[in-house]
Amino acid sequence: MTSADHSADTRERRRSPWKNRLKHGVTACFFVLVPVLLFMLLRDTDWQEVKEALQGYRIRTLLGGAAIAGLSFLVFSSYDLLGRIYTGHRLPVRQILPLAFVCYAFNLNFGAWVGGVALRYRLYSRLGLKAPTITGVLSISLITNWLGYMLVAGTLFSFRLMAVPSGWKINVVTLQFIGFGLLAVSFTYLLACRLAKRRSWQWRKHQITLPSLKLASMQAFLGALNWLLMAALIYLLLPEQAFYPSVLAILMVSSIAGVITHIPAGLGVLEAVFIALLKADIATGALMAALIAYRAVYFLLPLSFALVIYLVMEKRAKKTGGDSRGAADAL
Numbered sequence: 001m002t003s004a005d006h007s008a009d010t011r012e013r014r015r016s017p018w019k020n021r022l023k024h025g026v027t028a029c030f031f032v033l034v035p036v037l038l039f040m041l042l043r044d045t046d047w048q049e050v051k052e053a054l055q056g057y058r059i060r061t062l063l064g065g066a067a068i069a070g071l072s073f074l075v076f077s078s079y080d081l082l083g084r085i086y087t088g089h090r091l092p093v094r095q096i097l098p099l100a101f102v103c104y105a106f107n108l109n110f111g112a113w114v115g116g117v118a119l120r121y122r123l124y125s126r127l128g129l130k131a132p133t134i135t136g137v138l139s140i141s142l143i144t145n146w147l148g149y150m151l152v153a154g155t156l157f158s159f160r161l162m163a164v165p166s167g168w169k170i171n172v173v174t175l176q177f178i179g180f181g182l183l184a185v186s187f188t189y190l191l192a193c194r195l196a197k198r199r200s201w202q203w204r205k206h207q208i209t210l211p212s213l214k215l216a217s218m219q220a221f222l223g224a225l226n227w228l229l230m231a232a233l234i235y236l237l238l239p240e241q242a243f244y245p246s247v248l249a250i251l252m253v254s255s256i257a258g259v260i261t262h263i264p265a266g267l268g269v270l271e272a273v274f275i276a277l278l279k280a281d282i283a284t285g286a287l288m289a290a291l292i293a294y295r296a297v298y299f300l301l302p303l304s305f306a307l308v309i310y311l312v313m314e315k316r317a318k319k320t321g322g323d324s325r326g327a328a329d330a331l
Helices: 003-015 017-042 047-055 059-087 093-110 112-126 131-158 172-195 213-237 244-261 269-278 284-319 325-330
Strands: 200-203 206-209
Touching (some): 059 093, 059 284, 093 284, 112 131, 213 244, 213 284, 244 269
């Protein structure tokens, strides 16, 4: 963030302090409500059953899950390669992928402001990129992720592939219209990338430029693929009666709920949503075991590797006087 952007953001917060208080209040409520809801859902859980389910996983299942997680993180990290195409910077792939992997692992576990923003600016700036270029890379990565989300969620909701519990205030028809809206936004973006005559706009001293249709199509493909892989990992860990489209749809709901609550890693939110929507079809013990295994394989395992890579980057950056080119080249 530039000094001008920081000043503008400060002025905006001064103009509307009540909005910030409301935002913090809502977040605090979710921090309280999510654990309460999770406790209510789990209070009758047989934890011995959870333990037995965890011990019952075969090595090949866990290795398959680790392979899916690795492929997902490779796709995730490739978002930054799209940012390289978009901004035209010339950092090599061997530098970008380890850096992006570290940022995304931190992002998932500690929140977007830590891994997605602060760490990315720190590491990319050490490689010589200027703030506007880093902002461009970050923007493309964010759009890729949420474009993929809207395409997948929009398709699932539009075709009514998610069963809505009878107690929900939102019904199948409403969810279907939400799906239509998500698809409309997605295709509007793709059409704009193809047909828009005006390609650039100025916003807060940042130039926003539409990518080409080819790049936008790559965004759509990689973004959707990553969500499909995340759901595939959960599906692999669940009992055989699980239905993949339902697992995918529930992941869509839990992910947006995690964003709204601002809880790092969606801790408790993912579990609460999955248990609420699948407890009628899958035993709570087996379901909880699958979610614990999912967090271990998709969150904690990549984070352990990311921490090692990050420490190596920091150590070698100090040896080179704060320039981490050598560190990234060596990875």
